Amino acid sequence: MSNNLTIYILIFMLATFLGLEVIKRVSPLLHTPLMSLTNAISAISLIGSIELTGTHYHDHLAVTLGTIAITASFANVVGGFVITDRMLKMFKKREPAKTGAGTRGAA
Amino acid sequence: MSIVTFQQYTYIIAAGCFILALKWLSRPSTARRGVTIGEIGMAIAILGALITKGMTYNWIIVGLVLGAIIGLPLAIFMPMKDVPQRTALSHSFGGLAAAVVGTAEFYLHARAGATPLTHFEMVALILEVLLGYLTFTGSLMAFGKLQELLPSRPMVYKGQNAVNLTLFAIAVAIGVYLVADPTKTVLFPALAGLSLLFGVLLIIPIGGADMPTVISLLNSYAGLSASAMGFVLNNPLLIVAGALDGSSGLILSIIMCKAMNRSFTNVLFGGFGQVAQAGGATEQRPYRSASAEEAASILEVASRVVVVPGYGMAVAQAQHKVRELYDSLTKAGVDVKFAIHPVAGRMPGHMNVLLAEADIPYDRLIEMDEINPEFAQTDVVVIIGANDVTNPAAKTDKTSPIYGMPILDVDKASTVMVIKRSMSPGFAGIDNDLYYMDKTMMLFGDAKAFTGELVKELAAAKAGV
Numbered sequence: 001m002s003n004n005l006t007i008y009i010l011i012f013m014l015a016t017f018l019g020l021e022v023i024k025r026v027s028p029l030l031h032t033p034l035m036s037l038t039n040a041i042s043a044i045s046l047i048g049s050i051e052l053t054g055t056h057y058h059d060h061l062a063v064t065l066g067t068i069a070i071t072a073s074f075a076n077v078v079g080g081f082v083i084t085d086r087m088l089k090m091f092k093k094r095e096p097a098k099t100g101a102g103t104r105g106a107a
Numbered sequence: 108m109s110i111v112t113f114q115q116y117t118y119i120i121a122a123g124c125f126i127l128a129l130k131w132l133s134r135p136s137t138a139r140r141g142v143t144i145g146e147i148g149m150a151i152a153i154l155g156a157l158i159t160k161g162m163t164y165n166w167i168i169v170g171l172v173l174g175a176i177i178g179l180p181l182a183i184f185m186p187m188k189d190v191p192q193r194t195a196l197s198h199s200f201g202g203l204a205a206a207v208v209g210t211a212e213f214y215l216h217a218r219a220g221a222t223p224l225t226h227f228e229m230v231a232l233i234l235e236v237l238l239g240y241l242t243f244t245g246s247l248m249a250f251g252k253l254q255e256l257l258p259s260r261p262m263v264y265k266g267q268n269a270v271n272l273t274l275f276a277i278a279v280a281i282g283v284y285l286v287a288d289p290t291k292t293v294l295f296p297a298l299a300g301l302s303l304l305f306g307v308l309l310i311i312p313i314g315g316a317d318m319p320t321v322i323s324l325l326n327s328y329a330g331l332s333a334s335a336m337g338f339v340l341n342n343p344l345l346i347v348a349g350a351l352d353g354s355s356g357l358i359l360s361i362i363m364c365k366a367m368n369r370s371f372t373n374v375l376f377g378g379f380g381q382v383a384q385a386g387g388a389t390e391q392r393p394y395r396s397a398s399a400e401e402a403a404s405i406l407e408v409a410s411r412v413v414v415v416p417g418y419g420m421a422v423a424q425a426q427h428k429v430r431e432l433y434d435s436l437t438k439a440g441v442d443v444k445f446a447i448h449p450v451a452g453r454m455p456g457h458m459n460v461l462l463a464e465a466d467i468p469y470d471r472l473i474e475m476d477e478i479n480p481e482f483a484q485t486d487v488v489v490i491i492g493a494n495d496v497t498n499p500a501a502k503t504d505k506t507s508p509i510y511g512m513p514i515l516d517v518d519k520a521s522t523v524m525v526i527k528r529s530m531s532p533g534f535a536g537i538d539n540d541l542y543y544m545d546k547t548m549m550l551f552g553d554a555k556a557f558t559g560e561l562v563k564e565l566a567a568a569k570a571g572v
Contacts, residue, residue, distance in 0.1 A: 004341065008337075008338055008343065011346050012334060012346050015346065015351060015354075016350045016354045018126065018351075019351040019353070020354045022130050023129060023355045023358050025133040026129070026132055026133045027134060027135070028459075029459050030132060030133075030459070031362075031455035031456030032194075032456035032457060032459065034456070035323070035326055035356075035359065036190075036197070037132055037142065038326065038330065038355040039198065040145065041125050041149070041351060041352060042348055042349055042351070042352035042353075043201060043204070043333075044121075044149070044333060044345055045201065045204045046153065047152055047153070047156040047344060048342060049170070049208055050153070050156040050157065050162075050167055051162075052211055053167050054163060055159060055161060056215060057165075059215065061211055063166050065207040065211040066166065067166045067167075067169055067170040068204075069170075069207045070166075070167060070170025070174060070204075071170045071174045072200040072203045072207075073204040074170060074174025075177040075178030076200050076201055076204075077149055077174070078174065078175050078178040078182065079178035079179065079181050081142060081145060082179065085139060086182065087190070087460055087463070088135070090187075090463040090464050090466075091463045093135075093468050094468035094471070
């Protein structure tokens with residue numbers, strides 16, 4: 001058990017540092033989609049909620065709270081990914097057709 | 108391969124997918140791929156969870172169906188202007204999920220005959236519950252303020268910080284006691300109740316301008332509570348995914364704090380509004396207002412224009428008119444850029460999403476540090492619904508509440524146009540010296556309507572030539 005504990009703390013530490021490194025590189029342009037994507041990812045609590053609800057089916061409290069948790073986190077899973085994609089779809093570079101011939105002549 | 112190891116493999120793959128998802132999100136060109144790999148990772152993880160041995164599925168299915176019914180419409184039909192509210196709401200869902208799972212685990216392990224949690228697991232569980240419940244109510248409060256169900260001005264009263272800190276100290280003390288003696292189940296509801304209350308009280312004094320920081324902080328808490336759940340359930344995938352979310356929220360909060368030159372404690376316990384109201388006595392100073400026609404005649408002959416959008420643009424839903432202005436100027440050969448201050452709007456990146464929604468190419472959206480040296484060569488700056496982020500007092504006036512906050516150096520441009528409803532000061536209640544400068548033209552009106560008029564005048568002038 002104490003062995004597991006050390007490993008878990010190590011995992012947490014490494015994941016945090018990795019997260020800091022990766023996310024530092026995210027362009028400020030995309031900070032809103034970043035937040036909704038990490039929100040969808042942290043809805044991984046769904047896994048814990050499913051295990052709780054499924055394995056303690058004889059326990060009223062566990063089933064009630066577990067179902068609430070599944071509802072809340074699955075709403076974040078589907079919602080988070082869909083809204084992130086909706087946002088990212090809107091980010092476009094300048095279309096060549098619009099900026100082409102003539103219009104940029106002055107610059 | 109037994110079921111347990113197969114499940115563990117799915118979790119490892121999922122963790123890898125999530126890390127890739129965030130890596131690919133760093134650039135617009137690969138960002139959508141990031142979403143796809145994130146979805147794949149989540150699907151694999153859910154599959155892994157569903158094959159746990161000896162489960163019944165009735166209530167799991169109920170939860171999944173309800174979750175989809177709530178989550179999908181919110182994501183599909185929600186207008187982009189409501190992104191900050193939806194984000195706050197989803198943080199509250201995340202907090203709630205972690206908190207109730209923690210609650211159920213606590214009582215399951217407290218039952219007679221159940222294996223008690225180790226001290227360490229108990230510490231993680233208390234953290235999960237504490238952070239989860241306070242994120243739940245705190246985010247609901249933030250949602251209320253953003254949706255304007257609650258007043259968005261900071262609500263402060265005397266001794267507020269003392270009350271909050273005392274409540275928090277009591278909650279922590281109960282937590283410590285429960286770690287030492289988990290059989291005192293009667294104390295658990297008190298812990299949960301205090302966390303719920305603390306979440307509400309924490310957000311009450313926060314004003315709209317501080318929302319970007321607070322949303323980021325709540326994002327971090329939601330992630331950390333999910334991570335704590337991983338420690339309780341012995342599930343490394345939860346630890347990893349929660350830690351990624353936690354560090355993301357942390358980075359965003361730090362960026363937001365830096366962009367306002369304030370510390371965490373100052374945002375949470377500072378009460379931004381009060382200071383400014385104290386110095387509210389403003390003297391009348393002369394300023395120059397102008398019509399759309401005059402403004403258009405100056406824009407017409409400009410060669411470099413920078414637009415500075417702010418929360419006012421979001422409120423007026425002016426982004427589509429701004430796009431028309433962008434089109435009409437670009438067609439006339441004017442170089443148009445957008446200057447984006449990190450805390451413009453109500454959440455990190457808020458302006459970028461709105462302008463992207465209006466089809467403005469993202470390579471025209473320039474961050475503060477990059478655009479600031481360009482203002483000296485800029486002919487016209489058009490400020491639409493932004494105020495404090497352009498206030499030169501942040502650089503010159505040591506007594507100003509926003510002194511030291513990095514601002515957009517719009518005062519270096521040849522001409523400054525400010526589209527604003529009236530001369531009333533902005534959110535922070537601070538008068539803006541920019542409005543009284545000789546080079547400044549005040550364009551009074553609704554952001555959307557006035558931008559529309561500008562577009563019309565530009566078109567008319569073009570037709571006339």
